[in-house]
Amino acid sequence: MSRNLIIGLFACLVLLQIAVPVSMIVQRESILKTGTQFRFKTAPVDPYDAFRGRFVALRVAGGDNIPRPEGLDLKYGQKVYAQIGLDDKGFAKVSQITLQKPQGSAYMTATVNVFSPLTKEVVLHLPIDRYYMEESAAPRAERVYREHSRRGVRQDAYVDVRVKDGEAVIEELYIGGERIEDVLKQAKEKK
Amino acid sequence: MNKKMVQWLYQELPGLVSNGVISEESAHKLREHYGEIKSVGKKWFVIVVCSVLGALLIGLGIISLFAHNWEDLSRPVRTVLSLLPLLAGQGFALWVFLNRPQSDSLKESSATFLSLMVGSAMALITQTYHITGNTADFVLSWMLLIVPLVYFLKATIPAMIYVVGISAWVGFFWDKLLEAFFFWPLLAVIVPHFIWGLKEDKYSLRSALLALVLATGVCFGAGFSLGKWLPSAWIIIYSCLTTIFYFLGTWEFKGISTQWQGPFHVLGGLGVFVMMFLLGFKFPWEFLGERPYFYHYDLTFWQALPDYILTFFLVGISLLMFFQCVKRKDGMCASFGALPLVALTGYALGGYSPDFSMILFNVFLFAVSIIRIRLGIRLNNLGVINSGMLMLAALILARFFGSEMNFVIKGLIFIGVGIGFLATNAMILRRKGGES
Numbered sequence: 001m002s003r004n005l006i007i008g009l010f011a012c013l014v015l016l017q018i019a020v021p022v023s024m025i026v027q028r029e030s031i032l033k034t035g036t037q038f039r040f041k042t043a044p045v046d047p048y049d050a051f052r053g054r055f056v057a058l059r060v061a062g063g064d065n066i067p068r069p070e071g072l073d074l075k076y077g078q079k080v081y082a083q084i085g086l087d088d089k090g091f092a093k094v095s096q097i098t099l100q101k102p103q104g105s106a107y108m109t110a111t112v113n114v115f116s117p118l119t120k121e122v123v124l125h126l127p128i129d130r131y132y133m134e135e136s137a138a139p140r141a142e143r144v145y146r147e148h149s150r151r152g153v154r155q156d157a158y159v160d161v162r163v164k165d166g167e168a169v170i171e172e173l174y175i176g177g178e179r180i181e182d183v184l185k186q187a188k189e190k191k
Numbered sequence: 192m193n194k195k196m197v198q199w200l201y202q203e204l205p206g207l208v209s210n211g212v213i214s215e216e217s218a219h220k221l222r223e224h225y226g227e228i229k230s231v232g233k234k235w236f237v238i239v240v241c242s243v244l245g246a247l248l249i250g251l252g253i254i255s256l257f258a259h260n261w262e263d264l265s266r267p268v269r270t271v272l273s274l275l276p277l278l279a280g281q282g283f284a285l286w287v288f289l290n291r292p293q294s295d296s297l298k299e300s301s302a303t304f305l306s307l308m309v310g311s312a313m314a315l316i317t318q319t320y321h322i323t324g325n326t327a328d329f330v331l332s333w334m335l336l337i338v339p340l341v342y343f344l345k346a347t348i349p350a351m352i353y354v355v356g357i358s359a360w361v362g363f364f365w366d367k368l369l370e371a372f373f374f375w376p377l378l379a380v381i382v383p384h385f386i387w388g389l390k391e392d393k394y395s396l397r398s399a400l401l402a403l404v405l406a407t408g409v410c411f412g413a414g415f416s417l418g419k420w421l422p423s424a425w426i427i428i429y430s431c432l433t434t435i436f437y438f439l440g441t442w443e444f445k446g447i448s449t450q451w452q453g454p455f456h457v458l459g460g461l462g463v464f465v466m467m468f469l470l471g472f473k474f475p476w477e478f479l480g481e482r483p484y485f486y487h488y489d490l491t492f493w494q495a496l497p498d499y500i501l502t503f504f505l506v507g508i509s510l511l512m513f514f515q516c517v518k519r520k521d522g523m524c525a526s527f528g529a530l531p532l533v534a535l536t537g538y539a540l541g542g543y544s545p546d547f548s549m550i551l552f553n554v555f556l557f558a559v560s561i562i563r564i565r566l567g568i569r570l571n572n573l574g575v576i577n578s579g580m581l582m583l584a585a586l587i588l589a590r591f592f593g594s595e596m597n598f599v600i601k602g603l604i605f606i607g608v609g610i611g612f613l614a615t616n617a618m619i620l621r622r623k624g625g626e627s
Binding site: 016 | 319
């Protein structure tokens with residue numbers, strides 16, 4: 001094989017190695033710029049599963065107890081399309097599940113997490129379950145998040161999400177109306 | 192011949208010449224025959240480890256500097272910073288590729304640095320955009336993006352990272368046969384590099400390390416991707432795999448002077464013993480008739496065909512190697528190599544009588560250990576004798592430890608085994624002392 005051809009192939013590899021992360025960036029930036037914004041109220045996370053190190057484990061309230069459409073045969077881990085609607089307070093929730101891409105309404109690609117034939121309700125695994133933070137901040141943020149996601153106490157945590165063509169990107173995580181990063185900064189300054 | 196042996200010979204030559212054992216001319220001819228020793232083994236390792244560590248520390252330092260102010264940086268800045276180490280790694284690798292193609296250490300360190308930076312860039316982007324990733328897809332994309340570096344830069348450490356990566360990847364598909372089977376074509380991608388390394392020097396640390404990682408990866412891959420169509424097929428698959436490793440190690444790496452040079456020999460020998468020991472219990476044979484829930488009833492014949500083919504291929508190869516061994520009248524090799532044949536017999540009859548298969552393996556392990564002890568005594572090889580003794584001791588202890596036998600008898604058996612060990616070693620050492 002000629003040296004020029006090998007150099008050409010190596011250059012192709014270098015371009016490919018850049019193209020993969022760049023395509024991830026371009027896709028997400030496009031969603032953030034032109035996607036529809038939704039605000040999801042958060043739900044408590046399983047305390048045994050809470051320690052993650054580099055991210056805050058999120059669970060959004062709108063992804064649970066979704067009525068299973070009649071005649072729809074679902075399996076664990078199955079890919080579905082979750083149509084997004086709004087509740088009476090303006091928070092987003094999954095309004096319907098379909099196996100075909102919905103036309104004309106915002107939707108997220110999700111997987112079936114829990115499905116009980118008895119209750120006829122479905123719990124979805126939505127692709128918005130991680131909020132990455134710097135390593136030292138993530139465990140502190142998770143503690144704050146859990147305090148503000150507990151039912152019956154101060155349930156004032158929510159996430160802003162941009163949705164486009166089935167893909168979703170988290171914009172910010174808010175606690176009591178403030179960005180989680182600012183909440184942590186203020187707590188640090190108080191100390 | 193192994194470099195260490197040649198090195199020893201060269202050290203001995205002046206003494207042999209001065210004592211008149213061989214002539215100067217013969218010494219010269221020997222030097223000519225074996226040629227110059229290129230001591231790249233340890234040097235390669237030290238230089239590569241230092242270069243790779245240096246490159247990694249620089250990379251980690253850069254990332255730590257960013258991480259310190261990470262929360263305060265805007266998203267576009269974070270994105271650019273995530274890509275910078277990747278671009279630096281690519282620049283370094285390109286420079287080495289164009290300007291220093293002869294330097295093994297630079298090629299290894301730049302390829303390793305770049306391999307890790309590809310993963311780091313993807314992970315940082317994932318974190319910047321809070322992407323809930325599919326870990327299996329992430330690992331596979333990363334591995335596919337770095338594997339060409341193995342060939343462009345003839346670098347072995349990225350090859351090891353790749354094998355570890357695809358072995359981790361296949362673990363995500365332990366219950367999905369069709370996806371898991373892709374492990375084998377993915378593994379095959381690295382084989383030409385492994386063969387190239389063996390051709391360069393099969394006793395080098397580079398070849399030994401890759402062989403060790405490859406063999407371990409194959410064991411992982413086989414566990415996750417094979418035998419989904421037959422209950423307890425692992426008995427057959429691992430019996431064949433460990434035996435093939437043992438044969439490869441024994442036949443292809445005859446000139447080893449230290450055990451690390453023969454990872455197939457060590458892993459294979461250990462694996463064969465573990466299989467013999469494990470199959471001497473009853474529990475592996477009790478589940479032959481039962482199908483765990485993840486066995487695929489719904490697989491069609493054509494879907495399961497690759498699994499069938501690879502499993503039969505493993506059985507065929509291991510049996511062929513065993514018969515070669517018998518033909519050569521190599522008792523030591525044949526005793527270990529009989530494992531697949533005994534496992535097949537046990538598997539065929541274990542469904543009817545688990546006790547039969549269990550007893551068969553106890554007899555087999557007993558016979559193998561006696562053969563090793565006898566051969567060791569005949570060859571005056573303490574290592575072989577002790578391995579046989581250890582196998583026998585393991586068999587005796589395992590069989591009697593769990594039994595309802597009286598404590599006094601148990602104690603006496605253990606003391607007897609201990610005395611046997613000491614006496615045999617003393618006898619062989621005395622014989623060796625007498626010879627010298």
